[in-house]
Amino acid sequence: MHTWGSRTVVLLAASLYAVFLPLLGWVEQFWTLVPALALFGFAGNLLNVSVNTQAINVQAHYSKPIMGSFHGLWSLAGFLGGAFGTLLISWQQSPLSHFLLVAGLGLLIVAVAHQFTLRQDEGSEAGGMSLRRPEPYLLRIGLIAFCGMLCEGCMFDWSGVYFQRVVQPDATMVTSGYVACMSTMALGRFLSDYFTHRFGAARMLQISSTLISLGLLTAVLLPYLVPAIIGFLLVGFGIASVTPLAYSAAGQARTVSPGVALALVSTIGYLGFLLGPPLIGLLGEVFNLRISFALVAVIGAAVGVLAAGIATKSAKVRTPA
Template sequence: MTDQGHKDIAMRGRWAVAAMFFVNGFITGSWAPQIPTLLVRLEISKFTLGLLILLFGAGAVVAMSWCGHFIARYGSGVTLKRISVGTSFGLLLVAMAPDVTLAAVAMVIFGGLIGAMDVAMNTNAVVVERRLGRAIMSSSHGFWSLGGFVGGGLGGMGIQTFGHLAHAVIITIVALAGVSLAMRHVVTENRPATAQERPRFTLPRNPLIYLIGVMALFSMTPEGAVLDWAAIYLQQELGADLATASLAFAAFSGVMACMRFAGDSVRNRFGAVTTLRACALLACAGMLGAGLSPLPWMAIACFALCGVGIANMVPIAFSAAGNQQGIPSGIGMSVVTTMGYCGILVAPSAIGFIAEHIGFGPVFIGLSGLLFIVFLMSGLAHRADYTADHPGE
């Protein structure tokens, strides 16, 4: 096949994986407005709801840790195609659960499907980056943010108009349609592993992959803190009203989505290490400023600045994870995504406990230190830069 033919296939694969990111974000965003209905429908306490949400996170983390080995065996393209179909039904499973017990099972499955698809689509994005010889990871995550915005924005209206179950059915149909359109163009690796090459379930011995995982963890922990605690910080410690307090995460996530679409161009021009260093410093300054801000509007502006930096830190870490020599892309991605997502799924609980004793201001100041550590470790992301390759070469 000619170079132009390879390039055309890679470009179609680029938009196919972008569609998969959008679908994953769309389903996840659609879950958010379903949460209050689950509380009322099952007549459970907020504590029980919290346990159900924790089961979602547990399912995601377990699936992430295993998915890399399926990718090493079957390839990211095949794994993504299969998992994405199942993921389309995840929200519907939860919406159909008639009691707490079945809801708990559904939440574990839903979280596992979302988590496994996350690893598969990030690994496939690395494959496409290699084929194109340029970065697409940041904009792929931008499509995830866009999907979450659409799903979350329309979800409340859909539930109010059609009911929670009809809303879940509509989400399933839309997700399946998106997956079906993208599936035929998903890039697959040149050849799957043979039976002799198929790896057993073992953790990588290269310590570098765990250091990159630490970078992802330290990048995503502040993101989880802003998601769960920024509004409460503005209300309880800075005296903001609810409408103003809600702007903190809105500013953070909105700026983050925009910067992710711009991030690939910046990274292609300046390189992954330089981009990561600049992003980490911006994020560190923003988080530090938010913790020191005496006024709500200053804190909101600082959270937005933090979003500018964090937006492209995780995509760069994921690209570095998928390009480590001697480690299959799927396994490297599995380790780093599992460690990174603990920052969103697990760390916020500890942050809430600490803040109860010392306040959120000092916590956000402390989190800026994690972002500065990422700045110091930025040189480890050099494997995120590469030249193009083609299947068969």
């Protein structure tokens, strides 16, 4: 992105993301599935970093934060994708036909949307990638993303298991915690821009940290259906703004370009998403899931500690390129 610009990379990555998806429907053996997943994952994270760089550039033309709304649309797309997949399964469509249809839709979106992308990146004159220690500011933002995405990964992978093993509701309510968390996460991302504009990034991260810890501790200390659902609702609101705010803050680094800064923060953050769920499972086996979720509450509290002193600079109104 530093060499070609985020516009070129986001269009290439979005196209590859769509093209690689049908590969997952064609493969029938493990040894072919692994490289297909590797290609798909590569395109996905390349798209993640480049489209967030575009979002930071768009936000620079506004007088208030808008990053949360972009991530809210991502959450909304997740709901729509799940519903669309459920519909196709009910129609007894094969994975390959499902993936080909989604790939075609993805390429159509790229064809329509490419004309609205920004051609020039803000801060592209700053440094590119180099083998040196990142500045402390970016390391701190990366750790915030790490903690936030670890909590997010825990809710993605373990909320249903927690309800099944610990809360033990009626079978029809086992997924209620997951649904509660994902719903408030999506809603919270659309609301987070308003509250970030009002309270500032550092205060918003501290509020988010409090909600994550309070929600998880509620579910741990009161492992019953209603309190656990309320707790997971709070967690969803808490994790909603951590990643968008971390990405926004990364884009304000001045020693490297926004794309390079986002790549670094995204890499550290995804380590939390990758390592968190196995860690929860290991602790759950050694101790129990309540202890595991209590540890995640502590990690959520670390977001607020790390956020002290992080302040997102006010964006200036500019004429779009």
